[in-house]
Amino acid sequence: MLILGLLIFLGIHCVGFxxxxxxxxxxxxxxxxxxxxxxxIALAGFVLIILGFQRARLDPVVLYAPPAWLGHLNSLFTLIAFILLAAAYVPGNRIRARLGHPMVVAAKVWAFGHLLSIGLLHDVVLFGAFLVWAIVAFAKLRRRDRAQGVTYAPGTLKGDVITLVVGVVAWALFAFWLHGALIGVRPFG
Structure with a gap:
């Protein structure tokens, strides 16, 4: 179910290619x-991912046991991912101007951090699939941008500060409250 959900969800997100x-x-x-x-279609895939992930958690398969410090590193990666995610929506920031597709980069950083810190099969399938998709998506989107001569408006310090504040606040809310409520895992206890 998890794999089917990933194929549907990430597959529909490949239409832009x-x-x-x-x-x-x-x-x-x-x-x-x-x-x-x-x-x-995206919602159906997302629901299947959630249901499949929940079912896989009932019978976990350990692939590797990462050291505890990688969990702390993952917190840093996740903070960076939230700032990148904010950059996709906050107008006039230099992160978007530089990267062009900060949401896709956020997915890469988020998935990579989780792969480092969690060694269960269902986590590797989920985060590995998102990491592969994000790597391919970013390369395709940047190639398309270059071919079409797409440029992004230069950002400002004000846009950067707003992006940083929104990203940090969203990360804190998610890390300290929502992650436990929605995912069932409290990263900070």
Missing amino acids: FPEWRQRRVDGMGLLPWKGLYSL
């Missing part, structure tokens, strides 16, 4: 129906 195919679907059905179908 094929802009001509995507545009033919949009032209054939209209933009709003396309967005609705895309969202339903």
Whole structure:
């Protein structure tokens, strides 16, 4: 179930790699129906990931036992990922101007940090799949940007500060409260 969910969720998120195919679907059905179908498929994949991950946690398979300090390093990686995620939405920041696709980089950093710190099979499948997808997605998106001459507006110090504050606050809320409530694991006890 976890693998099927990953194939569906990450698969639909690969549609952007094929802009001509995507545009033919949009032209054939209209933009709003396309967005609705895309969202339903992504949601179905996400639900399968959650259910599959929950089931896999009931019978864990240990692949490796990382040292405890990698958990602390993962906290740093996750903080960086939240700042990168904020950079995808906060206008006028230099992170977005530099990276172009900070959300995809956030997924890479998040997945890599979790792979370092958790050695269970279901975690490796989940985070490994996201890491591979994010590496491929970033390369494809940057190549597309260069081919199309896409440039991003230069950021400002104000945009950087807002991005940093939003990212740190969101990380703190998630790390100290939401992660335990939603995932069932409290990174800080």
